[in-house]
Amino acid sequence: MNNYGDFYRGTRVLVTGGLGFIGLNSCARLLELGAEVTVLDNFEPTRPTPAYEAVRGHIRLAVADIRDSEKVERVVRDQQIILNLAGKSGAADSNKTPLNDLDVNCRGHLTILEACRTFNPQVTIVFPSSRLVYGKPRYLPVDELHPLAPESIYAAHKLAVENYHLIYGRLHGLKATVLRISNPYGPFQAGEGRSYGIANAFIQSAVCGTPISLFGDGSQRRDYLYIDDLVHGLLCSASVEAARGNIYNIGDGKGTSLMELAELALQAAGRGSIVQVPWPEEYRAIETGDYLSDITRAKEELGWQPVTEMGEGIRRTVESYL
Amino acid sequence: MNNYGDFYRGTRVLVTGGLGFIGLNSCARLLELGAEVTVLDNFEPTRPTPAYEAVRGHIRLAVADIRDSEKVERVVRDQQIILNLAGKSGAADSNKTPLNDLDVNCRGHLTILEACRTFNPQVTIVFPSSRLVYGKPRYLPVDELHPLAPESIYAAHKLAVENYHLIYGRLHGLKATVLRISNPYGPFQAGEGRSYGIANAFIQSAVCGTPISLFGDGSQRRDYLYIDDLVHGLLCSASVEAARGNIYNIGDGKGTSLMELAELALQAAGRGSIVQVPWPEEYRAIETGDYLSDITRAKEELGWQPVTEMGEGIRRTVESYL
Numbered sequence: 001m002n003n004y005g006d007f008y009r010g011t012r013v014l015v016t017g018g019l020g021f022i023g024l025n026s027c028a029r030l031l032e033l034g035a036e037v038t039v040l041d042n043f044e045p046t047r048p049t050p051a052y053e054a055v056r057g058h059i060r061l062a063v064a065d066i067r068d069s070e071k072v073e074r075v076v077r078d079q080q081i082i083l084n085l086a087g088k089s090g091a092a093d094s095n096k097t098p099l100n101d102l103d104v105n106c107r108g109h110l111t112i113l114e115a116c117r118t119f120n121p122q123v124t125i126v127f128p129s130s131r132l133v134y135g136k137p138r139y140l141p142v143d144e145l146h147p148l149a150p151e152s153i154y155a156a157h158k159l160a161v162e163n164y165h166l167i168y169g170r171l172h173g174l175k176a177t178v179l180r181i182s183n184p185y186g187p188f189q190a191g192e193g194r195s196y197g198i199a200n201a202f203i204q205s206a207v208c209g210t211p212i213s214l215f216g217d218g219s220q221r222r223d224y225l226y227i228d229d230l231v232h233g234l235l236c237s238a239s240v241e242a243a244r245g246n247i248y249n250i251g252d253g254k255g256t257s258l259m260e261l262a263e264l265a266l267q268a269a270g271r272g273s274i275v276q277v278p279w280p281e282e283y284r285a286i287e288t289g290d291y292l293s294d295i296t297r298a299k300e301e302l303g304w305q306p307v308t309e310m311g312e313g314i315r316r317t318v319e320s321y322l
Numbered sequence: 323m324n325n326y327g328d329f330y331r332g333t334r335v336l337v338t339g340g341l342g343f344i345g346l347n348s349c350a351r352l353l354e355l356g357a358e359v360t361v362l363d364n365f366e367p368t369r370p371t372p373a374y375e376a377v378r379g380h381i382r383l384a385v386a387d388i389r390d391s392e393k394v395e396r397v398v399r400d401q402q403i404i405l406n407l408a409g410k411s412g413a414a415d416s417n418k419t420p421l422n423d424l425d426v427n428c429r430g431h432l433t434i435l436e437a438c439r440t441f442n443p444q445v446t447i448v449f450p451s452s453r454l455v456y457g458k459p460r461y462l463p464v465d466e467l468h469p470l471a472p473e474s475i476y477a478a479h480k481l482a483v484e485n486y487h488l489i490y491g492r493l494h495g496l497k498a499t500v501l502r503i504s505n506p507y508g509p510f511q512a513g514e515g516r517s518y519g520i521a522n523a524f525i526q527s528a529v530c531g532t533p534i535s536l537f538g539d540g541s542q543r544r545d546y547l548y549i550d551d552l553v554h555g556l557l558c559s560a561s562v563e564a565a566r567g568n569i570y571n572i573g574d575g576k577g578t579s580l581m582e583l584a585e586l587a588l589q590a591a592g593r594g595s596i597v598q599v600p601w602p603e604e605y606r607a608i609e610t611g612d613y614l615s616d617i618t619r620a621k622e623e624l625g626w627q628p629v630t631e632m633g634e635g636i637r638r639t640v641e642s643y644l
Contacts, residue, residue, distance in 0.1 A: 095493060098432050098486075106428060106482075110420050110475075148470055151492065156485035160428075163471075163478035164420075170473065171417060171607050285493050 002303030007239045009034035014079040016040045016066060016112065017086030018059070021189040021197070022128065024051040025227045026083055026234060031058050033235075040064060040075050040086065050320075051188035066108035073115040081238045082125040084112065084165075091132060092282045094154035105157040106164075113164055117172045124175040124244075125165060126237045128230075131182045131223070131251065131291060133159045140255075141294035144180070144247050152286045162247070169245050177243040179233060182251030182293050186227030186313060187320030199224050199261060203314060206265040206272035207321040215279045218259035221290040223251040226313035229306035236304040243302060251293025252306050264311055268318040324625030329561045331356035336401040338362045338388060338434065339408030340381070343511040343519070344450065346373040347549045348405055348556060353380050355557075362386060362397050362408065372642075373510035388430035395437040403560045404447040406434060406487075413454060414604045416476035427479040428486075435486055439494045446497040446566075447487060448559045450552075453504045453545070453573065453613060455481045462577075463616035466502070466569050474608045484569070491567050499565040501555060504573030504615050508549030508635060509642030521546050521583060525636060528587040528594035529643040537601045540581030543612040545573040548635035551628035558626040565624060573615025574628050586633055590640040 013030055017023050018039030028051070030037045038060040045052050064071035066086045076082065087105045088094075094101040109127075116123050134142050135149030150156040162178045169176035185199030205212045233250040237243045256264075259274075266272045279287070298304050335352055339345050340361030350373070352359050360382040367374050386393035388408045398404065409427045410416075416423040431449075438445050456464050457471030472478040484500045491498035507521030527534045555572040559565045578586075581596075588594045601609070620626045 095489075098436065099429065102424075102428055102432060106424055107421065110424060114420065145469065147467065149488075150485050151489065153486070153489060156482050156489060159485065160478050160482040163481065164475070166471075167417075167473065167475060167478060 001305065002236045002240065004033065004235060004239045008235070010036065011081060012036045012038070012079050013081045013083065014038045014040060014075060015083045015085060019043065019045060019052065020085060022184065022227065022230060023085050024055060024188055025186065026085070026231050027055045027059055029231050029235065031055060038062060038075065038079065040066070040072070042066070049188070067103070067111050069111050069115060072111055073119055076112065076115045076123065077119045079120060079123055082116070082123055083234050083238065084109070084125050084127045086112070091152035091154040091286050094152050094157070095282070095286070098153040101153050101157055105154070106160055109161045109164055113168045113174070116174055117168060121173045122175070124238050126177045126179065126234055127161060127165045128179045128181050128234065129158045129162045130155060131180050131249070131293060132288065133162065133180060136288045137291055140290060141253065141292040142249070143294035144249055144297055151288060166245060175244045177237045177245075178247045179237060179250045180247065181230060182223035182225050182291065184225050184227055184230045186317050198222070198258070200317065202262050202265045203269070203317050204321060206269035207318055209271050211273045211275040212262045212265065214258055214262060214274055214276045215283060216276070218262065218276065219257050220287070221255035221257050221292065223253065223291055223293045224256055224261065224310060225250065225252045225306060226308035229308050233298065233302070233304050236302040240302050246301070248298040248302060249293040249295050250298055250304070251295055252310070253293055253295040254310075255290065255292045256310055264314045265318075268311070268314045323627065324558045324562065326355065326557060326561045330557070332358065333403060334358045334360070334401050335403045335405065336360045336362060336397060337405045337407060341365065341367060341374065342407060344506065344549065344552060345407050346377060346510055347508065348407070348553050349377045349381055351553050351557065353377060360384060360397065360401065362388070362394070364388070371510070389425070389433050391433050391437060394433055395441055398434065398437045398445065399441045401442060401445055404438070404445055405556050405560065406431070406447050406449045408434070413474035413476040413608050416474050416479070417604075417608070420475040423475050423479055427476070428482055431483045431486055435490045435496070438496055439490060443495045444497070446560050448499045448501065448556055449483060449487045450501045450503050450556065451480045451484045452477060453502050453571070453615060454610065455484065455502060458610045459613055462612060463575070463614040464571070465616035466571055466619055473610060488567060497566045499559045499567070500569045501559060501572045502569065503552060504545035504547050504613065506547050506549055506552045508639050520544070520580070521636075522639065524584050524587045525591070525639050526643060528591035529640055531593050533595045533597040534584045534587065536580055536584060536596055536598045537605060538598070540584065540598065541579050542609070543577035543579050543614065545575065545613055545615045546578055546583065546632060547572065547574045547628060548630035551630050555620065555624070555626050558624040562624050568623070570620040570624060571615040571617050572620055572626070573617055574632070575615055575617040576632075577612065577614045578632055586636045587640075590633070590636045
C-alpha cells in the first residue's frame with residue numbers, strides 16, 4: 001500500500017476548490033504530511049466551520065474565480081502539484097442551467113490549464129472526474145474501458161474536462177491524471193441537499209430526526225466512498241509516476257443499496273425514520289441504475305485501496321454532525 | 323438503398339452553418355428534393371461563389387452567430403429538421419485557441435439546443451461529429467464502440483456536443499442523431515488550407531501546379547468521403563425514424579494512403595508534383611495514425627452507403643476548380 005513516504009514533506013501543493021468538501025479534507029491531510037498548501041477558491045467563508053478552522057492559518061488562501069485568468073496565472077506559477085478540485089457540482093442542476101455549467105466547469109478548467117501551459121507546464125495535476133461519465137452501466141462492476149454515455153450536462157462537461165487534462169498532458173507536458181470518483185461521503189460535506197451527496201443527506205436527516213426520503217423501493221445500489229479513502233486516492237495519484245496520462249476509477253468497489261444506507265444511518269444516529277416516495281421527474285431522468293466501480297487498476301498501479309468500512313464511515317460522519 | 327421518396331418535398335429544413343462546404347452542398351440537394359430551406363450562418367458572402375449562386379434566391383438566409391440566442395430562437399421555431407452543421411473547424415487551431423473553440427463550438431451548440439428545447443422540442447436534428455473523437459485507432463476498421471480518446475480540443479468539444487445532442491434527445495424529446503464523419507472532400511470546399519481538408523488541399527495544389535507537400539513518407543491511410551455521399555448520409559439520418567438517439571460512422575469504408583491520394587490528384591489534374599517534407603510539430607502532435615471507418619451500422623440501419631469511387635470524386639473536384 002502506497003503511503004507516500006516523505007513525498008509531500010515541503011512540497012508545494014495547490015488545491016483548487018480547496019474550501020469545498022473534498023478540498024478541506026485534502027488540505028487537512030496534506031498539512032499533516034508537511035506540505036505547503038495553497039488554496040484557490042472563489043469565496044472566503046463568512047461563517048467559520050470546524051473544517052475550515054482546522055486548516056485556517058496553515059494554508060495560503062487565494063480568493064479568485066477559476067475563470068479569472070490573471071489571478072489563476074499568479075497562483076499556479078510555483079506549484080509542484082495541483083489537486084484540481086474546483087468546479088460546480090450537481091447533475092440535475094446542470095440540465096436546468098447548461099450554459100452556466102459550461103462556463104464554470106469548462107471555461108474555468110481551460111483557464112487553469114492554459115495558465116499551467118504558459119507558466120508551469122511541468123506541474124503534476126490530478127483531476128477528479130465522476131463515475132457519471134459512464135452513464136447507465138452496461139455491466140458491473142464498471143471498469144475504465146466501459147463505454148462513455150453521460151446522461152447530464154454536468155457529466156458531459158466532466159468528460160470534456162477529463163479530455164482537456166489528458167490533451168494538455170500529451171501536447172504540453174503537464175503530468176495529468178484523471179480519477180473517476182464514485183459517491184463520496186463523510187465529515188464536513190456542506191449541507192447543500194441530496195444532489196451533492198446522497199449519503200451525507202441521509203446521515204444528516206437521521207441525525208436531525210427528520211425522515212429520510214427514499215425514491216422508489218430504495219433498491220438502487222451505489223458505490224459509496226469514504227472521504228479519507230478518496231483523499232488517499234488523490235494523494236496516491238499525484239505521487240505515482242506511472243499514473244501520468246492515465247484514468248482510474250476510485251470507488252469503494254462494494255455496492256450498497258439506498259435502503260441499506262438509510263438503515264446504517266438510522267443505526268449510527270440512534271434515531272430517525274424512512275419514508276418511501278415516488279421518483280421526482282428530474283431525478284428519474286438522470287437516474288443511472290445500479291453502479292459499482294471496478295477499482296482493480298487503481299489498486300495495481302497506484303497502490304491504493306479503500307480501507308474504511310461503510311458502517312465505520314457512517315459512524316464517523318454522524319459524530320461530525322453532533 | 324434509402325432514397326427518401328417524397329420525404330423532403332415541402333419539408334422545412336434549417337441548415338446551420340449552411341454557407342460552408344457541407345452546408346452549401348446540402349442546400350443544393352435539399353432544393354432538388356423540394357425542401358423549404360433556411361440557412362443560418364454568421365456571414366453573408368461578399369464575393370459570390372458558384373456554390374452560393376446556385377442556391378441564392380432559393381433559400382431563406384438568416385445571418386446570425388449561433389451564440390446569439392434571440393436570433394437563434396426565431397430561426398429554429400418552425401423547422402421540422404435541422405442539419406446542425408455550424409461550428410469552427412480546425413483541430414490544430416483549436417489547440418492554440420482553446421477558449422475560442424469552446425465558445426463557438428460548445429456555447430454555440432448549447433444555445434441552439436436550448437432554443438430547440440424551449441421553442442421546438444419535437445424537431446429532428448442531425449449533428450455531424452468527427453472521427454477525431456476516437457483518437458489514435460486501437461483497431462481497424464473503427465466501429466462506433468471504439469474507445470473515445472480525443473487528441474485535440476476540437477475533438478474534445480465535438481464529443482461534448484455529441485453528448486449535448488443525445489442528452490437533449492433523452493431529456494427533452496429532440497429527435498437527435500450523431501454522425502461521426504471521416505475526411506470529406508469535393509467541389510466547393512473553401513480554400514482554407516490543409517487543416518480543413520487534406521484531399522481538397524492536394525487537389526487544389528495539383529490544379530494550380532504547385533507541389534503537393536506530403537508529411538513523411540505519405541503512407542498514412544485515411545478514409546476520404548466524397549461530399550455527395552456525406553450529404554446523402556445526412557439526409558438519410560434525418561429521414562429514418564430508427565436513427566434517433568444513435569451514433570453512426572459515416573465514411574468511405576475504404577482506406578487510401580496520402581501518397582495514393584496525391585497521385586490521383588496529379589492524374590486528374592494532368593499536372594503538378596509531389597514533395598516530401600518532415601512532419602511539422604503541430605501536425606505530428608495531433609496525428610492519429612491510419613484511420614478507416616467501419617460503416618456497417620449506417621448501411622444496416624440508415625440504408626446508406628457511399629457510391630462515389632475515389633478517382634471519380636477527385637475528377638469531379640478537379641473540374642470544379644477549373
